[in-house]
Amino acid sequence: MQKQSWYRMAALTSVVLLAGSPQALAQDAPGPTNKKIAYSPYPAKTFPNRVYFGDTHLHTSYSADAGMAGAIVGPEEAYRFARGEEVKSNSGLRVKLQRPLDFLVVADHAENLGLAPMIAESDPGLLKSEWGKKVHDLAKTGTIEGQGAAFNMWIAAMQELKDPFKGQEATMAQPAWKRITAAAEKYNEPGRFTAIIGFEWTSGPNGDNLHRNVLFRDGKDKADQIIPLSYYDTGDPEELWKWMAAYEQKTGGRMLAIPHNGNLSNGLMFDDVTLTTKKPLDRDYAERRMRWEPIYETTQPKGDGETHPALSRNDEFANFERWDKGSFGPVLKTPDMLPREYTRETFKRGLAYEAKLGVNPFKFGLVGSTDMHTGLATTTEDNFFGKVAVLEPTADPIRFDEVIVGRVPADRARSNQHLARETSASGLAAVWARDNTREALWDAMARKEVYATTGTRLQVRVFGGFDFTAQDMERSDFAEQGYRRGVPMGGDLKAAPAGKAPTMLIRAMRDADGANLDRVQVIKGWLDAAGKTHEKIYDVAWSGSRKPGKDGKLPAVGNTVNVKEASYTNAIGAPYLTAHWKDPAFDAKQRAFYYVRVLEIPTPRWTTFDAKIFGVKLPTDVPASIQERAYTSPIWYTPK
Amino acid sequence: MIRKLLREPVLHFLLIGIALFAAYGLVAPRDKVGTRIVVGQAVVDALAREHRARWQRPPGEQELAGLVEAYVRDEIFYREGVALGLERDDPVIKRRVRQKLEVIAEEQQARDAPNDADLAAYLAQHADRFARPGTISFEQILLPAAATAAEVTAARVSAIRGADPAQLGQSSMLPPRAENVPLDLAARDFGSGFAADIAKLPPNEWAGPVRSSFGQHLVRVTARTPSVLPPLEGVRAAVAREWENERRVASLAESYTKLRSQYEVVIEAKQVPSIATR
Numbered sequence: 001m002q003k004q005s006w007y008r009m010a011a012l013t014s015v016v017l018l019a020g021s022p023q024a025l026a027q028d029a030p031g032p033t034n035k036k037i038a039y040s041p042y043p044a045k046t047f048p049n050r051v052y053f054g055d056t057h058l059h060t061s062y063s064a065d066a067g068m069a070g071a072i073v074g075p076e077e078a079y080r081f082a083r084g085e086e087v088k089s090n091s092g093l094r095v096k097l098q099r100p101l102d103f104l105v106v107a108d109h110a111e112n113l114g115l116a117p118m119i120a121e122s123d124p125g126l127l128k129s130e131w132g133k134k135v136h137d138l139a140k141t142g143t144i145e146g147q148g149a150a151f152n153m154w155i156a157a158m159q160e161l162k163d164p165f166k167g168q169e170a171t172m173a174q175p176a177w178k179r180i181t182a183a184a185e186k187y188n189e190p191g192r193f194t195a196i197i198g199f200e201w202t203s204g205p206n207g208d209n210l211h212r213n214v215l216f217r218d219g220k221d222k223a224d225q226i227i228p229l230s231y232y233d234t235g236d237p238e239e240l241w242k243w244m245a246a247y248e249q250k251t252g253g254r255m256l257a258i259p260h261n262g263n264l265s266n267g268l269m270f271d272d273v274t275l276t277t278k279k280p281l282d283r284d285y286a287e288r289r290m291r292w293e294p295i296y297e298t299t300q301p302k303g304d305g306e307t308h309p310a311l312s313r314n315d316e317f318a319n320f321e322r323w324d325k326g327s328f329g330p331v332l333k334t335p336d337m338l339p340r341e342y343t344r345e346t347f348k349r350g351l352a353y354e355a356k357l358g359v360n361p362f363k364f365g366l367v368g369s370t371d372m373h374t375g376l377a378t379t380t381e382d383n384f385f386g387k388v389a390v391l392e393p394t395a396d397p398i399r400f401d402e403v404i405v406g407r408v409p410a411d412r413a414r415s416n417q418h419l420a421r422e423t424s425a426s427g428l429a430a431v432w433a434r435d436n437t438r439e440a441l442w443d444a445m446a447r448k449e450v451y452a453t454t455g456t457r458l459q460v461r462v463f464g465g466f467d468f469t470a471q472d473m474e475r476s477d478f479a480e481q482g483y484r485r486g487v488p489m490g491g492d493l494k495a496a497p498a499g500k501a502p503t504m505l506i507r508a509m510r511d512a513d514g515a516n517l518d519r520v521q522v523i524k525g526w527l528d529a530a531g532k533t534h535e536k537i538y539d540v541a542w543s544g545s546r547k548p549g550k551d552g553k554l555p556a557v558g559n560t561v562n563v564k565e566a567s568y569t570n571a572i573g574a575p576y577l578t579a580h581w582k583d584p585a586f587d588a589k590q591r592a593f594y595y596v597r598v599l600e601i602p603t604p605r606w607t608t609f610d611a612k613i614f615g616v617k618l619p620t621d622v623p624a625s626i627q628e629r630a631y632t633s634p635i636w637y638t639p640k
Numbered sequence: 641m642i643r644k645l646l647r648e649p650v651l652h653f654l655l656i657g658i659a660l661f662a663a664y665g666l667v668a669p670r671d672k673v674g675t676r677i678v679v680g681q682a683v684v685d686a687l688a689r690e691h692r693a694r695w696q697r698p699p700g701e702q703e704l705a706g707l708v709e710a711y712v713r714d715e716i717f718y719r720e721g722v723a724l725g726l727e728r729d730d731p732v733i734k735r736r737v738r739q740k741l742e743v744i745a746e747e748q749q750a751r752d753a754p755n756d757a758d759l760a761a762y763l764a765q766h767a768d769r770f771a772r773p774g775t776i777s778f779e780q781i782l783l784p785a786a787a788t789a790a791e792v793t794a795a796r797v798s799a800i801r802g803a804d805p806a807q808l809g810q811s812s813m814l815p816p817r818a819e820n821v822p823l824d825l826a827a828r829d830f831g832s833g834f835a836a837d838i839a840k841l842p843p844n845e846w847a848g849p850v851r852s853s854f855g856q857h858l859v860r861v862t863a864r865t866p867s868v869l870p871p872l873e874g875v876r877a878a879v880a881r882e883w884e885n886e887r888r889v890a891s892l893a894e895s896y897t898k899l900r901s902q903y904e905v906v907i908e909a910k911q912v913p914s915i916a917t918r
């Protein structure tokens with residue numbers, strides 16, 4: 001099946017493949033054998049040696065909007081599911097991941113976290129008290145809506161307490177928070193599965209999405225010293241950063257925040273002015289923003305945030321899972337908002353800011369995540385459990401037709417709405433690290449050695465340097481050379497030596513259970529001498545014998561998708577691609593960034609699986625097949 | 641709409657307090673709900689504590705006044721809303737109250753810590769769930785899916801003659817050598833079929849080719865350990881976690897079953913889609 005594609009790929013990507021003549025080459029030469037170390041082929045080395053896939057953004061029934069929409073899967077089940085266990089979905093379906101995730105962040109909304117009843121979890125004796133017993137009696141008799149004796153006892157007991165807050169350290173939110181952190185602690189298993197503690201701060205002025213997920217590097221002991229900050233406390237990210245600083249100072253712990261859905265922010269996510277004071281961004285703001293928000297979630301169910309066709313007119317892959325009708329508020333999207341919403345354009349603007357301020361306020365890395373409100377971190381098209389519980393797999397039209405964006409005003413035109421069928425079965429956060437631990441994963445996020453995928457586990461690695469050669473691509477100590485003589489994704493190249501240009505070494509490999517790769521691209525953005533920004537896309541490796549046309553465009557890879565059967569074959573594409581690429585138009589005096597985009601061959605979209613499985617009509621306003629993809633964090637070039 | 645609605649502070653408060661006060665409203669006549677709001681020291685202290693817990697500093701004078709005002713406002717709207725019966729038939733509130741009772745039911749069990757005998761029995765009963773997966777150490781050489789038998793043989797011969805296997809075959813992102821890898825983790829990288837296949841290979845020889853979705857692999861297994869059931873000390877945390885989880889789930893189910901038995905549920909509708917058909 002892969003016969004032809006293999007040889008064509010080899011010819012084009014200079015991967016020599018003749019078996020029997022030793023020449024091409026493993027990613028890393030193994031180090032000395034050390035039997036004690038599990039799954040660490042390079043024990044003498046310290047650099048990241050594998051990629052971990054997870055979700056930094058999952059809601060459970062503890063999020064009020066999830067609970068309202070029918071979610072009953074709580075944090076414990078969410079972690080069990082991510083670890084690969086079968087659980088019952090919110091609608092009672094049996095559900096399981098094809099392969100377990102390596103890590104998960106349960107990031108419930110801080111708002112309305114007050115799930116737990118007014119009992120003091122900090123006081124285990126309380127339930128053994130008279131009052132606790134009465135509450136229990138109530139639970140047993142179940143007269144919440146009735147007027148039985150137990151109910152009256154309960155009311156009386158509550159009144160006896162006089163102070164309903166008695167025994168509580170703080171608010172209703174705290175017990176719920178402690179249950180969430182307890183679940184994380186319980187299912188965190190270094191080396192096998194990492195449960196990172198986190199929550200979502202849900203700022204949404206006028207319905208414009210400024211949400212951030214806050215991730216702790218720490219365990220429950222430190223996380224329990226605070227209550228998650230909510231939108232009720234403040235809607236200004238700068239206040240959030242202050243709050244994060246206070247946490248670090250108090251506990252000695254570490255935090256980072258991951259914003260998402262700039263596409264639903266109506267231009268506020270990467271605005272040119274501060275939110276509250278509307279002051280132009282300054283150096284101090286830029287430093288603080290990058291101190292607290294090193295990475296950004298650029299792809300998720302409510303749309304892909306890499307770029308927009310209006311911003312990247314020469315990018316035939318730009319129109320991907322696009323949500324651009326507005327925010328959650330009543331204001332419709334206008335074209336002027338777009339540059340302040342999408343990551344590629346924002347990277348470009350960041351270069352201009354850096355030239356002006358001395359610091360780049362938008363120098364962030366990229367991840368994807370699910371933002372599912374089901375407690376089920378599903379990311380593949382064939383296992384899409386919907387954004388919220390009522391949209392779980394069903395033949396009911398609600399699964400396609402529910403309005404997600406554009407519910408206000410009520411008479412909003414259909415053309416200005418986004419419906420459930422437009423929801424993208426996306427995405428994953430891929431993290432290059434050495435160990436599957438909270439510390440190792442968090443540190444990789446902080447240094448931006450991460451990338452986003454739209455839901456599949458395709459692997460990509462890139463190193464940028466000034467003296468890489470094509471032979472380095474084939475070296476058995478590829479990664480060690482990459483780190484020693486260059487920088488990985490998320491890194492910085494500075495002051496190019498005379499006559500040298502940034503050179504990228506790239507390896508990409510498809511998901512073990514997924515589709516072949518179409519192509520690898522380097523996307524370059526730069527700031528010219530006149531202060532204008534530009535972007536250019538380079539195809540650097542591809543499958544088959546395709547040749548770029550006169551317009552420089554590589555022909556499409558083809559499409560094997562059988563829409564009726566919701567199937568495809570790997571008869572096209574390549575299982576892995578490699579590239580050694582040198583910037584052909586480099587100007588050492590100009591600021592630039594480079595990131596890698598890897599595209600898979602077309603595969604059926606989740607709506608196509610639905611049409612097949614439930615026999616429902618295939619929607620015509622979403623594509624039947626899509627090309628899943630990965631976006632790496634950029635490597636930035638800064639002149640002297 | 642859902643998100644928007646959920647950001648309404650009035651609704652927010654309804655959610656938080658409803659377990660107590662919605663119920664209270666049902667038994668207490670309107671006049672007894674009262675138009676008197678007493679903000680005692682305990683309430684103010686609690687508001688201050690909440691502020692401190694969130695912001696890592698006590699509230700300033702103005703901030704505290706604002707918190708009290710917000711509390712009063714919540715209280716007034718809340719009481720008025722309850723008096724109007726606005727909490728009834730509200731799915732958000734129903735779900736929240738249900739969650740609270742479920743938490744109570746779960747907490748009942750969480751209080752009893754398991755002893756060694758409980759855990760040992762649980763471990764024995766569910767040995768398959770706690771057995772450590774077998775591990776495997778191996779080297780692998782990746783060849784194209786389309787490599788011919790002759791090419792495979794040539795690679796095998798090179799490897800047997802002592803060529804560095806890391807230098808043979810394809811460059812890929814798969815590790816050329818793996819040490820003591822649990823088989824299930826090997827499956828995450830190479831695919832489950834591959835992991836199952838190499839578990840059966842003869843040791844210390846270049847065997848295969850074994851197929852994966854990436855191509856064909858020559859594999860030399862250098863060490864293998866069988867799946868073992870560790871003693872309780874080795875897996876106490878995991879056993880306790882599963883034991884507690886089972887109790888939690890059972891407790892919740894039991895609590896519902898008991899309550900359900902006290903209700904007469906009459907389904908009059910003709911068509912009720914069952915979950916099984918969804």
